[in-house]
Amino acid sequence: MPRQAYVNGRYQPHKEAAVHIEDRGYQFADGVYEVVPVHDGILVDEDLHLDRLDRSLSELRIGAPMSRASLKLISRELMRRNGLSNGFLYMQVTRGVAPRDHKFPKGAKPALVMTTRQMKPHSEKVLAEGLKVITLPDQRWDRCDIKSVSLLPNVLGKQAADDAGAYEAWQVDKKGMVTEGTSTNAWIVTGDGKVVTREATNAILNGITRISLLELIRKEGYDLEERAFSVEEAKGAREAFLTSSTSFVLPITQIDGQPVGNGHPGILTGKLRQHYIDYVKSLRKTA
Numbered sequence: 208m209p210r211q212a213y214v215n216g217r218y219q220p221h222k223e224a225a226v227h228i229e230d231r232g233y234q235f236a237d238g239v240y241e242v243v244p245v246h247d248g249i250l251v252d253e254d255l256h257l258d259r260l261d262r263s264l265s266e267l268r269i270g271a272p273m274s275r276a277s278l279k280l281i282s283r284e285l286m287r288r289n290g291l292s293n294g295f296l297y298m299q300v301t302r303g304v305a306p307r308d309h310k311f312p313k314g315a316k317p318a319l320v321m322t323t324r325q326m327k328p329h330s331e332k333v334l335a336e337g338l339k340v341i342t343l344p345d346q347r348w349d350r351c352d353i354k355s356v357s358l359l360p361n362v363l364g365k366q367a368a369d370d371a372g373a374y375e376a377w378q379v380d381k382k383g384m385v386t387e388g389t390s391t392n393a394w395i396v397t398g399d400g401k402v403v404t405r406e407a408t409n410a411i412l413n414g415i416t417r418i419s420l421l422e423l424i425r426k427e428g429y430d431l432e433e434r435a436f437s438v439e440e441a442k443g444a445r446e447a448f449l450t451s452s453t454s455f456v457l458p459i460t461q462i463d464g465q466p467v468g469n470g471h472p473g474i475l476t477g478k479l480r481q482h483y484i485d486y487v488k489s490l491r492k493t494a
């Protein structure tokens with residue numbers, strides 16, 4: 208069976224699935240989304256993702272498209288239809304379809320789209336060599352805590368990274384402090400072994416991988432500081448890494464062309480990646 212997508216109440220062949228030209232997501236980027244990782248058929252941290260979806264919707268005053276139980280049923284049905292065991296589920300909710308007008312439309316129904324994508328495990332090369340990041344000014348708005356589909360600065364930043372032969376761009380605020388990557392959270396390990404990541408304010412998206420990894424770090428008893436760090440501090444750090452639903456925990460070995468630490472993936476980074484993978488695997492037993 209060809210891959211399917213869920214669009215406003217119907218399962219359709221992914222290739223043909225479409226929304227209306229006056230969907231406000233299309234015209235105004237007036238919508239939000241979630242990317243939920245799927246590992247061995249399990250939706251990782253599903254409720255945390257749905258909590259964040261609820262929060263994004265309520266911050267933008269968009270109604271819930273349906274109950275949480277219904278969202279979960281559709282997620283599972285789409286995964287079943289697509290035979291998805293490893294990859295991710297994409298969920299997007301917009302304010303709905305209405306004649307173009309900036310004001311909130313009266314009576315529009317939130318529009319819901321879900322898709323799935325298979326993903327291969329991260330390559331051995333990435334794990335052995337680490338990733339390169341560049342830094343650039345953070346050009347986004349003051350509500351980066353909302354997971355909005357309005358992602359132009361992120362798109363431009365990721366392309367700038369790619370153009371420079373790097374995987375990710377770390378965005379930097381006006382004070383010279385790193386906020387986050389264009390689609391990942393940013394972390395360093397200091398010379399004295401402290402794990403540092405920026406505190407969750409409106410300046411970053413509070414990643415679900417970030418939340419779960421913070422819990423594991425506390426449980427394992429590693430030193431932790433939730434605070435902003437500068438580009439200079441990152442360049443002088445012992446280790447650096449990034450987190451996201453599609454990356455889990457991946458080592459960074461170069462920032463703006465300068466090696467981080469000894470230029471090899473960090474030892475603590477490797478441990479944290481393993482703790483996170485063990486956590487994801489443990490979900491299978493409790494699901």
Ligand code: PDD
Pocket residue numbers: 242361387388389390391392412413414415416417450451452453
């Ligand atoms: N990106 N910061 C930004 C700006 C993001 O877009 C993401 C996620 C993250 C990490 O969040 P999480 O751990 O919940 O995935 C941080 C998704 C994967 C994307 O846009 O594809």
